[in-house]
Amino acid sequence: MSTLILRTMGRLLAAVLILFSLYMLLRGHNDPGGGFIGGLICALGIVIGSLGEGSRRARRALRIAPRLIAAAGLAVALIAGFSAALAGKPFLTGLWMTVGGSHVGTPILFDVGVYLVVIGATLALLLALEEDAGRVNAGEVEEEE
């Protein structure tokens, strides 16, 4: 699957898309974007990179297993939700404070959680599928039916 064009462009696109995904994540509260879209874009970047470079390199670059990224995202979202309890408010109530003129609050943390979950779950599926397809291509696994 790995062609010269894909290898060259994949790496570049991956870097650009991952950066872009962070931008989309952070601007999300006021402009089109957000954790879900950001997560999809980031996953897309990594998948394109892995198509060129191979999923093994993609996994090494990630350092953390995708399923753990998803679980961590869920944990972050829950922490954001439970932090409302510190202020004696119901679960998932947004807490806000002003830092240097801009508002910072738990919904942003929650959005980061969404971002991580989407990245983790998408990559868990796609990287596994890619490796499976790779094995089929290499003739390691018998075709079914």
Place this chain on the structure above:
Amino acid sequence: MQASSGSASPVARIFSSGAFSALLALLILGLLAAEVPAVQGGDVRVLSWPWVPSLDVPFSLRLDGLSVLFGLLIAGVGALVMVFSGGYMKHSPHRGRFILYMTAFMLAMMGLVTAEHLILLYVFWELTTITSYVLIGWKHQDGESRAAALQALLVTSVGGLSLLAGLILLGLAAGGFTITAVRAAENLPDHPFYPWMLGLILLGAFTKSAQVPFHFWLPNAMAAPTPVSAYLHSAAMVKAGIYVLARFHPALADSQAWLMTLSIVGVISAVTGAVLAIRQTDMKLILAYSTVMGLGTIVLLLSGGDKAAVTAAMTFLVVHALYKSSLFLVAGTVDHEVGSRDVERLSHLAGPMPRTVTAAVLAALSMGGFPPFLGFIGKELHYEGAMALSAAPTWVVGGSVLANSLMGTAALILVIRPFFASARKPGPEPGEEGDWRLWGSALLLAALGLALGLMPETFGDRIIQPAVITIEEAPRDVELKLWHGVNVPLMLSVLTVALGLLFYWRRRSLRAALVWMTPRFPLQPEAGYERIVRALKSISAAVTGLLQDGRLTSYTGVTMLAMIGLATSALAVLGGLRLPGPGEWSWGGPMDWLVLLLAAGAGVATVAARTRLAAVGAVTILEGAVALIFVLFGGPDLAITQITVTTLSAVLLALVLLRLPPPAEKPAMGVGAKVAKGLIALGGGTLVAVLLVSVTAMPFDASLTQRILKLAPEKAHGDNVVNVILVDFRAFDTLGEITVVTMAGLGAYALFRLGRSGLDSGRDAGTAGTHGEPHRQRTGTRERRS
């Protein structure tokens, strides 16, 4: 969970020895005993904590004479069974888990008999069912244990659901969901709900208390380790049905239906249980069937409102719990030390096991109803109560005498055969006295039957009378005596003993006759149960096969057809379709038409594509066109999402394509199939189009939009309302969605990891490990069917 191994912490070791649970039971016992003086005078104590305030269900407990009686039994027998379990499970690596389940059961049972709110009562009822399931299936490597556990679960949970429905009707009819409200309600038997609530509650009680025709699960439940049989399936859980009958006796019993149902079911269960007990040679099975007899007797005695009958029921409850759990513990000790429970194979155990045999003799004397044991008092009261029941006293008394004399025979078999007689069949060598915890708890329980029999006045005043007062709702003077003078019950007792000895003498011919007869009996409830389960399985297999044929095209077709059917029938019934008038159509600009053309072209290309790769490409273009539509109509978030998802799914589809068989192997689709699929697709498309046009023709209510547009910057400091809704206003929905997404990712991971090689290694992993049962090999053959 390796709590009993050497490396476990001291706390875990103490817990898994049962000491902690036994102390807990003793603590409860002490607390309840302290309440005795209060409930003796008819006092009721209700404690309440908020639990589910939104449904108005408090966690409220009630202490009155009845709950104290049951509570004392549960805690008292529980403490000794916990001690016994510690010894019985000594060699099991899972002893801690066993004790944990037993303790959980004890607390659930305690909650059941002290619950004040009807829903709380139901919750505890089901908790006992669940713990019973886990404990019957303790030896889960054994298919028979699993089947027995499932059978008990299914039978008792059908009863549980029925009880829930009955309790809801009862609460509605009584105007309140507390026992206090039910007791205060008047003339419930005249309420229109009465037949329903009675039937439903009785079904619940009869399944739980193993009444004919639901009795078959109880002997099968003997697959559980013996402490479980001694506690759950003789002294405690099977008494839950009795508890419910006694608890609602004041509200429901004043009717012909109650009297007839309980006396008929009770007599039949008592006689059936006693007869089938004689048929068995496994000590546990003899005891299990005699438990059916005991429970039937109590049900019979609760059928009337007479003081004598109610007193007899409550006394027999205690009598039965004491001797039965003690005999179970004896059977467990014999099994543990000798390795068999078959009365035909065991012989002369009295010499090597002097303490166990003492317990067995004491308990059996109480079971046979000999003076001065509590069992004698129970039997005298039983006859007195049976004669007081107005419905067909001849039959009731006749059945009772037959059942009681067979009980005497069973008691003789249980004591004489294993401990004093010679074996009929080759069996294991006699063992010797085991751990002190084994014979100690059995002996203590049996001795209690003697002690209470020797002080009947105190026992009657303090324990039985408060319960009778609770059931009868009137001050009653209960007097228990050993010697009533020469009267009809005494004559019946003499007759019972004589018959019991006669049956014992002829036991072998009796057993042979029963073994010949039982499979020929016209009513076989267990076979009926199996037929129902089989029928359910084949129905669900048929439905699954119909709906889940494994072809993606069928799923899509069925889903699409269901959507078309539901939507068109809803529109046909409710109406509401509003198509715009001639002047209201908007024709759009050139950009709209261009995108539309792109989408339509891509759609046609998808269908016409000859290779799968081309079809994937065309679908991707189609989805891109949809994204453009979102852009044109001002939904940038949606458009971005659509584009990223489209790209990812193109990658995904390309990867999946590699896994599919080459298209050449696929049989060509027939014309008929093509037409059918085309019609479904056209139908779906048309429906959605018509609905969309209709929706956009409706006047648009913008108040919600305005409200959210105003609130988003104010409350959530965000201008992008889509995102504000996702992460703030409806964050709880999003949390649910990301949980699903995580699960989907994990599921995909697991499928790919285990998909091929993993499945085989996964299969092996489940079979290792041993579970705690006696460490010796069992030699006795076990008969299970009734």
